[in-house]
Amino acid sequence: xxxxxxxxxxxxxxxxxxxxxxxxxxxxxxxxxxxxxxxxxxxxxxxxxxxxxxxxxxxxxxxxxxxxxxxxxxxxxxxxxxxxxxxxxxxxxxxxxxxxxxxxxxxxxxxxxxxxxxxxxxxxxxxxxxxxxxxxxxxxxxxxxxxxxxxxxxxxxxxxxxxxxxxxxxxxxxxxxxxxxxxxxxxxxxxxxxxxxxxxxxxxxxxxxxxxxxxxxxxxxxxxxxxxxxxxxxxxxxxxxxxxxxxxxx
Numbered sequence: 001x002x003x004x005x006x007x008x009x010x011x012x013x014x015x016x017x018x019x020x021x022x023x024x025x026x027x028x029x030x031x032x033x034x035x036x037x038x039x040x041x042x043x044x045x046x047x048x049x050x051x052x053x054x055x056x057x058x059x060x061x062x063x064x065x066x067x068x069x070x071x072x073x074x075x076x077x078x079x080x081x082x083x084x085x086x087x088x089x090x091x092x093x094x095x096x097x098x099x100x101x102x103x104x105x106x107x108x109x110x111x112x113x114x115x116x117x118x119x120x121x122x123x124x125x126x127x128x129x130x131x132x133x134x135x136x137x138x139x140x141x142x143x144x145x146x147x148x149x150x151x152x153x154x155x156x157x158x159x160x161x162x163x164x165x166x167x168x169x170x171x172x173x174x175x176x177x178x179x180x181x182x183x184x185x186x187x188x189x190x191x192x193x194x195x196x197x198x199x200x201x202x203x204x205x206x207x208x209x210x211x212x213x214x215x216x217x218x219x220x221x222x223x224x225x226x227x228x229x230x231x232x233x234x235x236x237x238x239x240x241x242x243x244x245x246x247x248x249x250x
Contacts, residue, residue, distance in 0.1 A: 001112055002092045003046040005037055005065075007099035008054025008073040008081040013227045022056045024099035028223075028231060029238050029249065034063065036102040036248070046095060050088060053079050061243065069154035076195040079186075080203050083194070089179040090240075098170030098199075103222035104248045111171055116214030117178030120151065120203065125220045126167035131248050132237075133230060144168055145213040151207060155200040168200065169222055181211045220245035 018026065024034040030122070034051070041049055050066040070081045078098075083218025087093060095112055099105075111121050122144055130137035143156040143163045154168060156180025174182070185206060186194055203213060208218070222236055223246055237244050 002088060002094045003041040003049035004076055004082070004085050004088070004096045005049065005051045006033065006037075006081050006096065007034065007051050007060065008022070008057070008070040009099070010055040011100060012230075014225075015072075015228060017228060017231075018055075020056075022053070022059060022099075023225075024051075025059060026225065026231070027232060028102060028225065031161065033100060033102055033108055033225060034060075037097055037099070038063070038065070040105045040108050040248075041095070041097070043089075043105035044112060045150055046108065046112070050085060052084050052134045053231055054081065062129065072195065076200045077197055079197040080195050082199075083186075084231075086179075086183075089174055090176055092172070093175045094179075096172040096174060097222075099171045099213050101222060101224045102248045103169065104250070107218045107222060109171075109173065110218065111173050111216050114173055114214050114216055116173070118181070118206070118211070118218055119173040119214035121169045121171040121216045121218055122146070122166035123169055123220065123222060124166045124217050125245055127161070128166070128220070129223070130167070133233065139166060146217075149214055151203065151213040151215050154207070155204045166217060170219070170224065172198075172199070181206065181209075185209055185211075221248045221250065222246065223248060 007024045011018045025032045032148055051060050052068045052070055053060050054070045058071050068084045070084045072080050134140050141164055143153050143158045144166050145153040146165055
C-alpha cells in the first residue's frame with residue numbers, strides 16, 4: 001500500500017505561522033505535523049509515501065518522499081490536489097491523509113486493513129475534543145452517520161448531536177476500483193466545479209450515486225490543526241502529565 005499526504009494548501013487561518021512555511025510544516029509537540037504523519041505511516045508499514053505540494057512546496061525537498069506539485073493550488077480545493085496523484089491511485093491501494101492532522105499508527109493500520117474499495121476513519125470520541133475547542137461544538141461539527149459499517153450521511157450542518165455518530169478525520173483509503181468510481185463521478189463536472197470541490201462534498205456526492213463507503217471507527221488519539229488557538233490548546237494539554245484521550249503519541 002502507498003501513502004499520499006495532501007499538503008498543497010497554505011492554511012491561511014494559521015496567519016503568521018504559515019507566512020514562511022506550508023501548513024504541514026507547522027510544529028506540534030516539537031515536530032512538524034508532516035513528521036508525525038510520516039512516522040505514523042511508516043510504523044504501519046507504509047514506506048512508499050507521496051506528498052502533493054502547492055504553497056512553498058520546495059520546502060518538502062528535505063524529506064525522503066516522492067513529490068507531486070499541484071500547479072492549481074491557489075485556486076483549487078483538496079479534490080484537485082488529490083487528482084494530481086491520479087496515476088498512482090489508478091494502479092495502487094492508497095492511504096490518503098490530510099496535511100493538517102496527526103494520528104496514532106494504530107489508526108493507519110486499522111484503516112489499511114479495511115477490505116473496502118473506499119473507506120474513511122471517524123472519531124467516536126469527537127465531542128470530548130470539540131467541546132474543548134469550541135464554545136458551541138455544533139458550530140463546527142458536521143453530520144456523520146454510519147449503518148452496518150457503511151457511510152449513510154456526511155457533511156451537513158446540523159443542530160442536534162443525534163445527527164453525529166462521529167467526526168470524519170481526514171484519513172481515507174482508495175483502492176483502484178474505488179478510485180475508478182471517483183473518476184466516473186468527476187466526469188460530470190467541469191474544471192471549475194472540480195476546483196471548488198472539497199473532500200467531504202466528494203464523499204457526499206459519491207453516496208448520492210449509491211457508491212459504498214466503508215467507515216472505520218476509532219476513539220481519540222488524533223488531532224486536527226485549524227488555527228493558532230488549536231495549537232495553543234493542544235500544547236497546554238500535552239504539557240500536563242495526565243492521560244488525554246486525544247494524545248496521538250500514546
